[in-house]
Amino acid sequence: AFTPRVFSGIQPSGDLHLGNYLGALKRFADAQNQGVQSIYCMVDQHAITVWQEPAKLRQATRELAAGFIASGIDPKKSILFNQSQVAEHAQLGWVFNCVARMGWMKRMTQFKDKAGKNAENASLGLFGYPALMAADILIYHATHVPVGEDQKQHIELTRDIAAKFNHDYGVDFFPMTEPVIEGAATRVMSLRDGSKKMSKSDPSEASRINMTDDADTIASKIRKAKTDPDALPSEAEGLKDRPEARNLVNIYAGLADMTVAEVLAENGGQQFSAFKPRLSDLAVAKLAPISTEMARLMTQPDEIDAILRHGASQAREIAAPILAKTYDIVGM
Ligand code: ADP
Ligand code: NA
Numbered sequence: 001a002f003t004p005r006v007f008s009g010i011q012p013s014g015d016l017h018l019g020n021y022l023g024a025l026k027r028f029a030d031a032q033n034q035g036v037q038s039i040y041c042m043v044d045q046h047a048i049t050v051w052q053e054p055a056k057l058r059q060a061t062r063e064l065a066a067g068f069i070a071s072g073i074d075p076k077k078s079i080l081f082n083q084s085q086v087a088e089h090a091q092l093g094w095v096f097n098c099v100a101r102m103g104w105m106k107r108m109t110q111f112k113d114k115a116g117k118n119a120e121n122a123s124l125g126l127f128g129y130p131a132l133m134a135a136d137i138l139i140y141h142a143t144h145v146p147v148g149e150d151q152k153q154h155i156e157l158t159r160d161i162a163a164k165f166n167h168d169y170g171v172d173f174f175p176m177t178e179p180v181i182e183g184a185a186t187r188v189m190s191l192r193d194g195s196k197k198m199s200k201s202d203p204s205e206a207s208r209i210n211m212t213d214d215a216d217t218i219a220s221k222i223r224k225a226k227t228d229p230d231a232l233p234s235e236a237e238g239l240k241d242r243p244e245a246r247n248l249v250n251i252y253a254g255l256a257d258m259t260v261a262e263v264l265a266e267n268g269g270q271q272f273s274a275f276k277p278r279l280s281d282l283a284v285a286k287l288a289p290i291s292t293e294m295a296r297l298m299t300q301p302d303e304i305d306a307i308l309r310h311g312a313s314q315a316r317e318i319a320a321p322i323l324a325k326t327y328d329i330v331g332m
């Protein structure tokens with residue numbers, strides 16, 4: 001039996017958005033506060049699978065760390081660090097490159113989405129990134145990974161890699177990690193297109209609410225969010241073929257810590273012209289204190305760097321013996 005341990009990561013590849021908050025950061029803080037050992041990582045090595053301006057990457061990594069802390073991840077309770085500062089990730093990643101099969105990687109839908117039509121020109125890192133992600137998780141023997149729904153397939157791959165390693169070497173060394181995909185907002189959609197997830201990489205700025213948007217920007221983006229002409233239903237069933245309406249209700253539920261049923265019981269029958277202002281007020285109330293705290297932390301980059309350095313040394317204490325044992329199993 002493996003001791004319960006939570007791991008997750010976010011790429012410092014652009015502005016944090018509401019999807020990252022509801023699907024990841026807010027839930028990381030909840031996990032930490034339930035008392036399970038939690039390890040959270042800025043995955044800069046994943047970020048560079050696509051071109052990043054070096055100065056921007058350095059800045060985005062600090063800003064992401066500020067986003068974690070401002071969202072309630074307490075570096076005294078959780079381990080918070082930068083992936084590239086713990087070399088064991090990449091070292092175990094290489095072993096997993098040799099365990100994972102080409103055919104498995106080719107099935108990853110996120111690679112197809114991210115590489116687009118130009119897959120031949122995508123980096124080898126972008127193709128192989130789920131094997132490094134498996135290493136990020138398994139170098140800590142993490143048992144639970146809170147993520148958004150878009151990462152489900154990668155966690156399944158992590159389990160496949162763990163199972164093949166255990167089988168090939170006749171050991172029971174790596175755990176079968178469980179994805180934790182819970183709550184109303186595990187897949188926040190674009191505000192402009194209900195069929196696309198809200199993402200850092202969407203070129204449309206109006207498609208997402210950034211965690212650092214001011215109150216007016218949040219209100220304006222929600223006001224312009226695509227909806228349909230119907231009123232809110234009083235039960236979830238009524239949102240079935242209404243992706244944009246469902247998305248706004250999911251966001252409300254996620255921000256308010258309510259179920260969709262509870263939101264609809266309270267707001268059913270309302271027009272979006274009435275519901276949208278309530279949603280923006282709620283979003284501003286939840287995000288404003290976080291962005292204020294992020295801005296304050298960003299005035300103290302040395303403090304952020306010190307927190308990440310300390311986190312890396314804590315992470316290494318767990319990772320180093322697991323890597324050593326892996327090498328021993330492999331015969332290296
Ligand atoms: P992005 O997809 O915006 O580049 P990341 O890949 O760094 O962000 O994802 C960081 C975390 O945020 C992951 O757990 C991911 O599942 C979650 N996440 C990203 N986008 C969304 C979304 N639209 N809704 C819910 N969770 C999301
Ligand atoms: Na993602």
